[in-house]
Amino acid sequence: SQQGEEDPQALSIQEGENATMNCSYKTSINNLQWYRQNSGRGLVHLILIRSNEREKHSGRLRVTLDTSKKSSSLLITASRAADTASYFCATDAGGTSYGKLTFGQGTILTVHP
Amino acid sequence: SAVISQKPSRDICQRGTSLTIQCQVDSQVTMMFWYRQQPGQSLTLIATANQGSEATYESGFVIDKFPISRPNLTFSTLTVSNMSPEDSSIYLCSVEVWDSSYNEQFFGPGTRLTVL
Numbered sequence: 001s002q003q004g005e006e007d008p009q010a011l012s013i014q015e016g017e018n019a020t021m022n023c024s025y026k027t028s029i030n031n032l033q034w035y036r037q038n039s040g041r042g043l044v045h046l047i048l049i050r051s052n053e054r055e056k057h058s059g060r061l062r063v064t065l066d067t068s069k070k071s072s073s074l075l076i077t078a079s080r081a082a083d084t085a086s087y088f089c090a091t092d093a094g095g096t097s098y099g100k101l102t103f104g105q106g107t108i109l110t111v112h113p
Numbered sequence: 114s115a116v117i118s119q120k121p122s123r124d125i126c127q128r129g130t131s132l133t134i135q136c137q138v139d140s141q142v143t144m145m146f147w148y149r150q151q152p153g154q155s156l157t158l159i160a161t162a163n164q165g166s167e168a169t170y171e172s173g174f175v176i177d178k179f180p181i182s183r184p185n186l187t188f189s190t191l192t193v194s195n196m197s198p199e200d201s202s203i204y205l206c207s208v209e210v211w212d213s214s215y216n217e218q219f220f221g222p223g224t225r226l227t228v229l
Contacts, residue, residue, distance in 0.1 A: 042222035
């Protein structure tokens with residue numbers, strides 16, 4: 001079963017607005033990674049946040065992690081039409097499951113020009 | 114990072130046949146993974162392929178249906194055997210790369226399989 005749940009399932013915004021996507025998970029993790037997928041193609045790695053980190057930035061991306069609530073959020077600032085894609089969170093539980101990613105259901109982001 | 118290629122990029126196959134998907138990485142990696150993404154769904158891990166050992170399959174996936182080879186540290190294949198329309202999916206391989214203390218996973222472009 002999928003560990004991760006993401007909301008919203010779909011998000012539609014105008015160019016220049018910020019987009020926030022949330023991810024929840026059920027078990028303890030070693031790290032959490034965010035990916036982007038354009039039109040059913042391969043996944044592009046966006047950012048990794050480790051369990052002992054609370055926030056990370058990369059360009060227009062900001063990721064937060066709250067291990068007490070077992071949740072993470074991805075913020076895309078000043079969105080562009082090119083940001084239109086599906087976004088997935090994926091957790092690595094570590095231990096015997098090291099390296100095995102469990103994916104959320106994804107958020108479909110549409111940015112209108 | 115790692116550059117990963119997959120062949121074929123897409124294929125249309127007949128029911129009952131088999132297809133072998135290749136995954137090539139531009140650097141040596143210990144762990145490679147195969148995922149399936151059914152239409153409109155998220156990714157599900159099929160198996161972990163480490164060089165020099167048998168692949169480890171996740172619940173719901175078996176070696177007879179999805180045999181995997183890992184002959185060296187840069188290459189792996191996944192075969193989808195005796196295909197049915199339910200096997201129509203995107204199949205992706207991924208590798209784990211260590212960068213300082215981070216273990217990030219990078220994905221190939223995927224193989225889009227349609228079974229008629």
